[in-house]
Amino acid sequence: MVYERHLKEFLDASNITVGDIIRLEKEDISYTGMLLEKPDYSNENTIIIKMDSGYNVGVDINGAKVEKIEEHNKPHIELDPVDRQLSDEKDNVTILSTGGTVASVIDYKTGAVHPAFTADDLLRATPELVDYANINAKAIFNILSENMTPQLWMQTAEEVYNEINDGADGVVIAHGTDTMHYTASALSFMLDTPVPVVITGAQRSSDRPSSDAFMNLTSSIVASKSDIAEVLICMHSTEDDTYCSLNRGNRARKMHTSRRDTFKSINMDPIAYVENNDVKINDPQVKYNKRGELPLMLNNNLADKVALVKMYPGVTDELINMYVDKGYDGIVLEGTGLGHCPDNMFNAITRAKDENIPVVITSQCLYGRTNLNVYSSGRRLLQENVIPVGDMIPETAYTKLLWAAGQSDNIDEIRSIMQTNLKGEMDKTLSQQYFIKQ
Amino acid sequence: MVYERHLKEFLDASNITVGDIIRLEKEDISYTGMLLEKPDYSNENTIIIKMDSGYNVGVDINGAKVEKIEEHNKPHIELDPVDRQLSDEKDNVTILSTGGTVASVIDYKTGAVHPAFTADDLLRATPELVDYANINAKAIFNILSENMTPQLWMQTAEEVYNEINDGADGVVIAHGTDTMHYTASALSFMLDTPVPVVITGAQRSSDRPSSDAFMNLTSSIVASKSDIAEVLICMHSTEDDTYCSLNRGNRARKMHTSRRDTFKSINMDPIAYVENNDVKINDPQVKYNKRGELPLMLNNNLADKVALVKMYPGVTDELINMYVDKGYDGIVLEGTGLGHCPDNMFNAITRAKDENIPVVITSQCLYGRTNLNVYSSGRRLLQENVIPVGDMIPETAYTKLLWAAGQSDNIDEIRSIMQTNLKGEMDKTLSQQYFIKQ
Numbered sequence: 009m010v011y012e013r014h015l016k017e018f019l020d021a022s023n024i025t026v027g028d029i030i031r032l033e034k035e036d037i038s039y040t041g042m043l044l045e046k047p048d049y050s051n052e053n054t055i056i057i058k059m060d061s062g063y064n065v066g067v068d069i070n071g072a073k074v075e076k077i078e079e080h081n082k083p084h085i086e087l088d089p090v091d092r093q094l095s096d097e098k099d100n101v102t103i104l105s106t107g108g109t110v111a112s113v114i115d116y117k118t119g120a121v122h123p124a125f126t127a128d129d130l131l132r133a134t135p136e137l138v139d140y141a142n143i144n145a146k147a148i149f150n151i152l153s154e155n156m157t158p159q160l161w162m163q164t165a166e167e168v169y170n171e172i173n174d175g176a177d178g179v180v181i182a183h184g185t186d187t188m189h190y191t192a193s194a195l196s197f198m199l200d201t202p203v204p205v206v207i208t209g210a211q212r213s214s215d216r217p218s219s220d221a222f223m224n225l226t227s228s229i230v231a232s233k234s235d236i237a238e239v240l241i242c243m244h245s246t247e248d249d250t251y252c253s254l255n256r257g258n259r260a261r262k263m264h265t266s267r268r269d270t271f272k273s274i275n276m277d278p279i280a281y282v283e284n285n286d287v288k289i290n291d292p293q294v295k296y297n298k299r300g301e302l303p304l305m306l307n308n309n310l311a312d313k314v315a316l317v318k319m320y321p322g323v324t325d326e327l328i329n330m331y332v333d334k335g336y337d338g339i340v341l342e343g344t345g346l347g348h349c350p351d352n353m354f355n356a357i358t359r360a361k362d363e364n365i366p367v368v369i370t371s372q373c374l375y376g377r378t379n380l381n382v383y384s385s386g387r388r389l390l391q392e393n394v395i396p397v398g399d400m401i402p403e404t405a406y407t408k409l410l411w412a413a414g415q416s417d418n419i420d421e422i423r424s425i426m427q428t429n430l431k432g433e434m435d436k437t438l439s440q441q442y443f444i445k446q
Numbered sequence: 447m448v449y450e451r452h453l454k455e456f457l458d459a460s461n462i463t464v465g466d467i468i469r470l471e472k473e474d475i476s477y478t479g480m481l482l483e484k485p486d487y488s489n490e491n492t493i494i495i496k497m498d499s500g501y502n503v504g505v506d507i508n509g510a511k512v513e514k515i516e517e518h519n520k521p522h523i524e525l526d527p528v529d530r531q532l533s534d535e536k537d538n539v540t541i542l543s544t545g546g547t548v549a550s551v552i553d554y555k556t557g558a559v560h561p562a563f564t565a566d567d568l569l570r571a572t573p574e575l576v577d578y579a580n581i582n583a584k585a586i587f588n589i590l591s592e593n594m595t596p597q598l599w600m601q602t603a604e605e606v607y608n609e610i611n612d613g614a615d616g617v618v619i620a621h622g623t624d625t626m627h628y629t630a631s632a633l634s635f636m637l638d639t640p641v642p643v644v645i646t647g648a649q650r651s652s653d654r655p656s657s658d659a660f661m662n663l664t665s666s667i668v669a670s671k672s673d674i675a676e677v678l679i680c681m682h683s684t685e686d687d688t689y690c691s692l693n694r695g696n697r698a699r700k701m702h703t704s705r706r707d708t709f710k711s712i713n714m715d716p717i718a719y720v721e722n723n724d725v726k727i728n729d730p731q732v733k734y735n736k737r738g739e740l741p742l743m744l745n746n747n748l749a750d751k752v753a754l755v756k757m758y759p760g761v762t763d764e765l766i767n768m769y770v771d772k773g774y775d776g777i778v779l780e781g782t783g784l785g786h787c788p789d790n791m792f793n794a795i796t797r798a799k800d801e802n803i804p805v806v807i808t809s810q811c812l813y814g815r816t817n818l819n820v821y822s823s824g825r826r827l828l829q830e831n832v833i834p835v836g837d838m839i840p841e842t843a844y845t846k847l848l849w850a851a852g853q854s855d856n857i858d859e860i861r862s863i864m865q866t867n868l869k870g871e872m873d874k875t876l877s878q879q880y881f882i883k884q
Contacts, residue, residue, distance in 0.1 A: 009548060040565060053626075054825075056822060065819070065822075065825070066822040066825045066826075068829075117757040146606050152821060152823055153782075153787070154757070154759075154781075154782050154783070154786040154787060154788050154789075154823060155788050155789050156759045157759050157760055157788075158760045161759070167757075184783075184841075185784035186783035186786055187759050187782055187785060190759050191759075226666075247878075262782070262783065262811050263811055263812060263813050263881075263882060264811050264813040264881055265783060265784050265785075265809050265811045265814025265815055265816065265817065266784065266814050266817070266878070267813075267814065267878060267881055268814075269881070270811065271700055272882055274507065307788075314760070315761075316756060316758050316761070317573075317756075318569075318754060318755075318756050318780070318840070319592070320625075320628065320629050320644070320754050321592075321594045321595050321596060321599070321625050321629075322595055322596045322751075322752070322846060322848070323754070325774070326767070326768065327768075330764065330765075330768055334764070342756070343592075344591075344624035344625055345591075345592070345622075345623060345624035345700065345703060346699070346703045346786065347703075348590070348592040349592060350592050350593050351592075351593050371703050372704050373700050373701055373703045373708065374701060374703040375701050375702040375703070375705075376492075376703025376704050376705065377703055377704075378703065379703065379704070381503075383590060384492075384494065384504045385506050385590055387492075387503075388504075398739055403754075403758070406758060412759070426736070438683075440705060443702055443705055443707070444701060444882045444883075445882075445883045
């Protein structure tokens, strides 16, 4: 998008255009960096500057002074096509970009200000990728991942389906980290895939020396050629650039705001690791879908309205009542402990039962599994037809209920779907050993 | 409570009273155990049996047959007073019981069916406690911890205050584990305490061989005599009975549904450990309030209505709008990543701002800290006066906002309280090292 007229006038006065290095002074603070194009979400008084730190900063121009430091000197128009070294010997890997920090991989090396994501752009930025596979690349969205929605998940699933249908031996999805695990989980239910679908991202943008973008991307390409035909999250295993984890997409969670090893599998270990361009299975006992095992199938019908609601002392039933009133298709509760709710929630839960709205219960502990048979309050939830889902994490229960309620209106069928392990998202054994070490 | 008439008739027909060992057969299942008193939350057709496993089971009597196996033979009325061996040489420790699995400590050893909690009962169950301190004990509630409320927190704070005011050298609170960390966090803000206030519980009830109740209780008494004058959570550090952790009350979280080492400090290590009746400080660099450092003060005014709301893809602004419409005193958001919300939340957030309702943002990652300066969406939240609270966990931000909004109606004062470290609940340094090892 282009800056609004008054922003443009402000910039024109100093002969500044997008791509220039500028210094902007406001009150006591001075910002130096490259003027970026206006993103569609920015405030109307704000210009966006890419700082040397790699972070993008939006600054309100009210009371600000600006000067041009350096002309934008890397026009993007004259680049030659890249020799993609296509070969029948190599696997065909498609990279779909949805936005987020990892998508800026192109940005820095080519100097392109637009986060374009053609195969040429990608290979200019990381020419070594031609050694790994015949790379096809496509930008399907360019959004911050907090703006992903179930609608966009459905679209993503269709894009992945089309790529595999067209012959991709593996698909890599570049995605913001904030909601990567929700997307991965949703895709795992919407797609039966005969090839790996690997979601990756970055906690540091690729123009910072400490970026994890390149290793995550190359590891994901290696994983996409592997035998693990599941939806996987591929991110750093440790803070160092030593190896990446391949987490089952519906079992992982972003557990740290900023660390590079932020994604952790909950209630299981990662299925495999990628180290030195090699995929190493972690535990041969753990089952996963092998390449070619499942025929390709797309079933991306999601329900319209499912809510994810946390229980806490002082919570009222206003929430659940509102969702019942608004005709929601389902409600996932993050209960306490083994899956408990305060007594004052029961009237609303009974109302949901009477309206045939499925209510699923998970645990906000994250680790462990629901068990409604231990305490009487749990048994009371069972009497109200609340659906416990074992060791499924709340985020996965949410995406699965969206999917289950998209498959059927019948509450018994929905219950059966929710309590059946479809894509490794739940396990009947206790998994007591998979826990935080402190 | 007593069983309803038809339940009583059903039991009377077999000459059964509370405390008897009974066998109840229903369909293909047979339940053998002690008939318990009717809890106030049970279904009107259900009787409660304490099984040999230690679990309480509620069984609907419809279609059930019952027989008496063994008469209740331990009347609770003739017990002699216990020699409490009071001595000026020993510290005075008060144990307040709120209910939960740990409170059943009495149950088993004395055979008392009522979870009484007098000092005599407690010392009959665990006579070794007289060696540790002059024990005073008092049941203030008997509820499952999912039914704790901010109102009950206020009452608990007052009880603790009174005990310390009356000369207790330390206070131990027996509490259900589900919401223990919410209570601990709330108490940390409501009380300035010159002595340790130690909250403890059990993941296995005390009549099971694997119970953690006794070790948690004795370790808590040891901790209550220590120099760490803070609100602490004392629970098992490991699955084995090796030692207990003393977690800062507003920094810990129940992280596993069933493991004994379920409580983990987030973004810091435990302050200390209790091993062999000895308190060992973990890191001498970590500051804590020393015994006698703070004069005793009670400030237990909490706001009426604060909400804790999780962000996720597909979340709508209906929630925040509802809380604004209902005149809530504040809203805590569990944002994604560094503390982000989807764009479609902003209208409602602006409405909250216009209504002077404080909106606090935390991260559902749990580990790490909010940072609204990295991405433009975060900066937009700052423009809407949203209050980021660094490395404070969502549960603590919730209890603290209840407290802050109970201190002031002025949004700037509330912001200042929320962003000031009062009881070790937040830290300005990055804490990158405190993270899950997988």
